[in-house]
Amino acid sequence: xxxxxxxxxxxxxxxxxxxxxxxxxxxxxxxxxxxxxxxxxxxxxxxxxxxxxxxxxxxxxxxxxxxxxxxxxxxxxxxxxxxxxxxxxxxxxxxxxxxxxxxxxxxxxxxxxxxxxxxxxxxxxxxxxxxxxxxxxxxxxxxxxxxxxxxxxxxxxxxxxxxxxxxxxxxxxxxxxxxxxxxxxxxxxxxxxxxxxxxxxxxxxxxxxxxxxxxxxxxxxxxxxxxxxxxxxxxxxxxxxxxxxxxxxxxxxxxxxxxxxxxxxxxxxxxxxxxxxxxxxxxxxxxxxxxxxxxxxxxxxxxxxxxxxxxxxxxxxxxxxxxxxxxxxxxxxxxxxxxxxxxxxxxxxxxxxxxxxxxxxxxxxxxxxxxxxxxxxxxxxxxxxxxxxxxxxxxxxxxxxxxxxxxxxxxxxxxxxxxxxxxxxxxxxxxxxxxxxxxxxxxxxxxxxxxxxxxxxxxxxxxxxxxxxxxxxxx
Numbered sequence: 001x002x003x004x005x006x007x008x009x010x011x012x013x014x015x016x017x018x019x020x021x022x023x024x025x026x027x028x029x030x031x032x033x034x035x036x037x038x039x040x041x042x043x044x045x046x047x048x049x050x051x052x053x054x055x056x057x058x059x060x061x062x063x064x065x066x067x068x069x070x071x072x073x074x075x076x077x078x079x080x081x082x083x084x085x086x087x088x089x090x091x092x093x094x095x096x097x098x099x100x101x102x103x104x105x106x107x108x109x110x111x112x113x114x115x116x117x118x119x120x121x122x123x124x125x126x127x128x129x130x131x132x133x134x135x136x137x138x139x140x141x142x143x144x145x146x147x148x149x150x151x152x153x154x155x156x157x158x159x160x161x162x163x164x165x166x167x168x169x170x171x172x173x174x175x176x177x178x179x180x181x182x183x184x185x186x187x188x189x190x191x192x193x194x195x196x197x198x199x200x201x202x203x204x205x206x207x208x209x210x211x212x213x214x215x216x217x218x219x220x221x222x223x224x225x226x227x228x229x230x231x232x233x234x235x236x237x238x239x240x241x242x243x244x245x246x247x248x249x250x251x252x253x254x255x256x257x258x259x260x261x262x263x264x265x266x267x268x269x270x271x272x273x274x275x276x277x278x279x280x281x282x283x284x285x286x287x288x289x290x291x292x293x294x295x296x297x298x299x300x301x302x303x304x305x306x307x308x309x310x311x312x313x314x315x316x317x318x319x320x321x322x323x324x325x326x327x328x329x330x331x332x333x334x335x336x337x338x339x340x341x342x343x344x345x346x347x348x349x350x351x352x353x354x355x356x357x358x359x360x361x362x363x364x365x366x367x368x369x370x371x372x373x374x375x376x377x378x379x380x381x382x383x384x385x386x387x388x389x390x391x392x393x394x395x396x397x398x399x400x401x402x403x404x405x406x407x408x409x410x411x412x413x414x415x416x417x418x419x420x421x422x423x424x425x426x427x428x429x430x431x432x433x434x435x436x437x438x439x440x441x442x443x444x445x446x447x448x449x450x451x452x453x454x455x456x457x458x459x460x461x462x463x464x465x466x467x468x469x470x471x472x473x474x475x
């Protein structure tokens with residue numbers, strides 16, 4: 001919802017026709033956010049330190065020699081909080097993703113884009129790492145603008161070179177961090193310590209990830225949130241008048257006007273002094289006073305800037321604050337709405353289903369299929385056999401010795417090759433075996449056979465398959 005604009009000649013909804021960081025001719029407007037300080041920024045910084053420590057320590061955390069978190073999309077193997085998930089657990093991962101998305105939807109409906117401003121990795125690295133580096137080397141917003149628009153002097157070359165070098169170092173660090181979550185810290189160590197020719201795919205992956213992060217944080221910046229990320233566009237659907245966002249209190253702030261000494265105005269004024277600091281500190285270049293906007297990441301920079309001004313002009317803080325449209329317009333806040341109740345029920349159902357599936361999940365899985373292109377084999381000793389393929393997956397972190405037996409009298413299992421099926425932890429095993437029966441004992445051409453599989457003496461699966469053979473001695 002657009003709020004009242006101090007200029008009556010402007011369309012109050014005109015800001016929605018274009019992005020704040022793009023000119024009318026399509027060229028980009030480079031955003032120079034002013035350095036901010038204050039209550040929220042201080043606690044966002046503390047929270048960022050905690051998240052950064054968790055992110056960088058995560059790949060090194062192991063339980064019994066295995067990673068605590070691993071998202072190996074290349075081998076379709078995932079370890080989440082120490083629990084391993086294989087391609088056969090796709091349904092579990094789907095449930096986990098559904099739970100995550102419904103939680104994000106529910107969280108957004110209630111608290112808006114708090115995630116974006118406080119915990120999103122893009123905001124975390126951009127505002128709390130790369131932006132701080134830029135401030136330290138090039139100075140505040142006005143100094144950065146003057147440096148970029150000025151001629152190429154020795155000082156400018158030195159500052160730009162230093163900044164890009166530091167950016168490149170941290171981009172490499174983040175690239176290695178992402179690879180550690182994808183393939184494991186041990187694999188990353190091998191890639192780093194070996195010549196590139198020994199593991200060209202891994203080397204290219206590290207360079208590619210590092211290059212992407214360098215591009216994003218050195219140049220693309222806020223455009224990643226505005227143009228690429230779908231979450232910001234979804235908020236227009238998810239938010240309602242009861243959702244809590246960073247909001248400008250237009251009831252209290254309008255009509256806005258600057259404070260001038262020795263001037264008495266008969267017309268009433270709002271608390272907003274129209275200083276523009278809320279716009280100057282915004283990392284996406286918007287004016288929060290226009291209302292809820294797609295570009296707003298709820299970073300709270302405008303809250304801190306406005307509170308600082310309010311203290312100076314001796315007016316109450318909170319002109320910009322966490323609030324909902326209804327709490328500003330009507331003076332009350334309602335959180336547990338019908339939508340929130342609905343999403344909560346869906347979330348609880350999904351969590352209950354996921355817990356049930358996890359509780360009934362087998363640590364060992366087996367798949368048996370007939371060998372393609374073959375029906376039966378008649379043997380010289382008067383027996384007939386069928387050949388099968390078996391795939392075994394050990395999802396545990398301990399070796400497992402697997403045995404297979406037939407529950408049908410007269411049908412025996414004959415393993416091809418090594419008869420000791422020992423599955424190493426977190427591995428997949430493929431083997432072959434025959435089902436063998438005396439030809440004279442075959443009563444029907446296609447018989448159901450139940451096979452029982454056990455590991456370390458405990459049964460873990462019962463599989464039904466078909467045994468095909470001519471009846472009696474008839475061929």
